Amino acid sequence: MEQQTFLADKIRTQEYFLNMGPQHPATHGVMRMVLKLDGEIIRNIDPVLGYIHRSIEKMCEHDNYKQIIHLTDRLDYLSAHMNNEAVALLVEKASGIEVSDRIKVIRTMMSELTRIASHTLWWGVMGMDTGALTTFMYAFRDRELINDIMEETCGARLTMNYSVIGGVRYDLHENFVKRVKDFIVHFKKKLPEYDRLLSDNVIFRKRTEGIGYITKEEAIAFGLNGPTGRASGFACDIRKLKPYSAYDRVEFQEVMATEGDAFARYKVRILEMWESLRILEQLVDQIPEGEHRVKTKAVIKLPVGEYLQRVETARGDFGVYVISDGGSSPYRLKFRSPGFANLHGLNKMSIGYKIADLIVNFSTIDVVVPDMDR
Amino acid sequence: MSYIGDIINGSKTLLTGMSITGNYFFKNLFTRKDVITQLYPDNMNELKMFDRFKGEVIMFHDENNQHKCDACTNCEIICPNGSIEIVWERVADPETGKNKKVLLNHIYHLEMCTMCGLCIEVCPADAIGWGQDFHHVTRDRADLTKVLNKPGSSIMPGVKEKK
Ligand code: SF4
Ligand code: SF4
Numbered sequence: 371m372e373q374q375t376f377l378a379d380k381i382r383t384q385e386y387f388l389n390m391g392p393q394h395p396a397t398h399g400v401m402r403m404v405l406k407l408d409g410e411i412i413r414n415i416d417p418v419l420g421y422i423h424r425s426i427e428k429m430c431e432h433d434n435y436k437q438i439i440h441l442t443d444r445l446d447y448l449s450a451h452m453n454n455e456a457v458a459l460l461v462e463k464a465s466g467i468e469v470s471d472r473i474k475v476i477r478t479m480m481s482e483l484t485r486i487a488s489h490t491l492w493w494g495v496m497g498m499d500t501g502a503l504t505t506f507m508y509a510f511r512d513r514e515l516i517n518d519i520m521e522e523t524c525g526a527r528l529t530m531n532y533s534v535i536g537g538v539r540y541d542l543h544e545n546f547v548k549r550v551k552d553f554i555v556h557f558k559k560k561l562p563e564y565d566r567l568l569s570d571n572v573i574f575r576k577r578t579e580g581i582g583y584i585t586k587e588e589a590i591a592f593g594l595n596g597p598t599g600r601a602s603g604f605a606c607d608i609r610k611l612k613p614y615s616a617y618d619r620v621e622f623q624e625v626m627a628t629e630g631d632a633f634a635r636y637k638v639r640i641l642e643m644w645e646s647l648r649i650l651e652q653l654v655d656q657i658p659e660g661e662h663r664v665k666t667k668a669v670i671k672l673p674v675g676e677y678l679q680r681v682e683t684a685r686g687d688f689g690v691y692v693i694s695d696g697g698s699s700p701y702r703l704k705f706r707s708p709g710f711a712n713l714h715g716l717n718k719m720s721i722g723y724k725i726a727d728l729i730v731n732f733s734t735i736d737v738v739v740p741d742m743d744r
Numbered sequence: 745m746s747y748i749g750d751i752i753n754g755s756k757t758l759l760t761g762m763s764i765t766g767n768y769f770f771k772n773l774f775t776r777k778d779v780i781t782q783l784y785p786d787n788m789n790e791l792k793m794f795d796r797f798k799g800e801v802i803m804f805h806d807e808n809n810q811h812k813c814d815a816c817t818n819c820e821i822i823c824p825n826g827s828i829e830i831v832w833e834r835v836a837d838p839e840t841g842k843n844k845k846v847l848l849n850h851i852y853h854l855e856m857c858t859m860c861g862l863c864i865e866v867c868p869a870d871a872i873g874w875g876q877d878f879h880h881v882t883r884d885r886a887d888l889t890k891v892l893n894k895p896g897s898s899i900m901p902g903v904k905e906k907k
Contacts, residue, residue, distance in 0.1 A: 514780055522794045525794070529859070531859070566760050572750075572753065573758075
């Protein structure tokens with residue numbers, strides 16, 4: 371017995387490097403991570419970006435403000451509507467365009483639908499990353515209903531490109547209210563099923579509880595945001611901090627957790643779907659009448675200056691920062707994407723854990739690679 | 745004791761999960777009530793897309809093979825990707841004798857189009873709009889470059905030339 375302990379102390383595995391990605395199915399896209407491993411234990415992670423860099427920020431400098439919006443669909447494609455909204459809100463704020471209540475409510479509802487769609491997809495993939503294929507199918511079943519709502523009103527399922535400067539592109543489809551109500555009823559029945567299927571599952575619990583721990587201080591230091599930051603107890607919901615659109619008139623709770631582990635991040639997202647449903651319920655019956663689009667000038671020019679607009683996407687705090695030289699396209703445009711900030715926390719979360727835990731952590735920060743790598 | 749308790753609890757959560765999946769499985773084994781999967785190539789003929797679905801940009805023609813495009817090139821200018829090229833010439837109007845722009849080819853590169861919808865929005869004559877077809881798979885990229893105005897088509901009478 372003594373001899374064995376002695377041996378185990380003596381024999382150290384050599385630290386070695388392992389490439390994970392760029393075409394690894396668990397990296398949710400083209401993302402490469404160079405892992406420094408000691409046996410199966412992670413010592414360091416170096417994310418390597420650039421495989422799907424499309425220089426969207428540079429492209430924006432050549433496009434006028436109307437044309438920029440459709441590019442933001444391609445950042446975080448699961449929160450496409452919120453990204454569109456961010457640019458639209460920025461230009462409206464900077465050029466003093468007032469939008470009607472109807473527009474605000476439509477945008478808020480679309481944002482919340484997008485959030486639910488994004489979180490359901492994340493839930494499915496989260497299950498898949500921990501080895502449960504069923505969740506993926508069930509998540510897509512429910513997400514399909516939102517996709518239908520989107521397709522009917524916006525014309526596209528994923529890259530909606532629905533917000534435009536001064537409103538939304540089309541008025542709501544006549545079936546919209548009915549479909550949203552049906553969806554709320556349907557999803558309220560299905561969400562508890564999510565819990566019974568995955569949240570309470572013993573294997574899933576063992577794989578997420580106590581894994582990928584990150585404290586509140588570290589979360590703030592690394593700039594974590596969205597559900598990832600809130601799971602560590604960092605109140606960072608832009609909908610509460612700086613309400614935009616119709617968020618100041620709806621009642622909802624900022625979902626928080628204090629544990630800071632992978633399961634807390636999971637829990638926050640599940641509870642956020644309930645809150646989104648609550649917002650939808652409050653708004654669906656009282657969409658104000660009015661125009662869906664304000665007339666704007668053909669060429670929109672922003673006054674000289676710097677502008678910033680933040681919105682809360684499904685992944686966190688998405689910011690658009692524009693320096694305008696008075697022209698019809700920005701002098702410089704910067705997207706502050708939530709996924710990129712959350713990626714910084716990954717190293718802290720995963721050091722000392724196993725490779726399989728890295729997959730769980732990677733999944734719980736809800737990565738969308740085009741969001742990090744613009 | 746807790747060891748056995750763990751096993752019992754664990755099995756219970758697994759059975760709960762399996763009761764859900766089993767429920768769906770047996771309920772839909774014979775009736776396809778909850779099934780939302782569409783059997784895509786089989787239902788190709790019945791499949792109807794939503795009216796607003798953005799499949800491709802098309803140009804509307806009436807029964808006389810006439811369209812409304814007066815080659816104002818607004819759509820060409822607004823397109824962020826340069827997916828549209830308008831080829832036009834000036835032809836003397838037989839009635840007034842004035843030179844008028846006439847559309848020769850409205851060339852649309854579907855392979856470069858991002859479906860942003862700006863061209864459709866900006867068209868003063870509503871000559872173009874969304875088509876619902878999404879069967880764009882081809883073996884050759886060149887097949888995706890389309891000429892939107894049909895061969896032999898002409899402009900509808902009454903469409904005014906805009907500045
Ligand atoms: S939809 Fe957008 S990208 Fe496509 S042709 Fe029209 S303007 Fe160009
Ligand atoms: S904007 Fe309309 S009318 Fe003008 S060239 Fe394009 S399709 Fe023709």
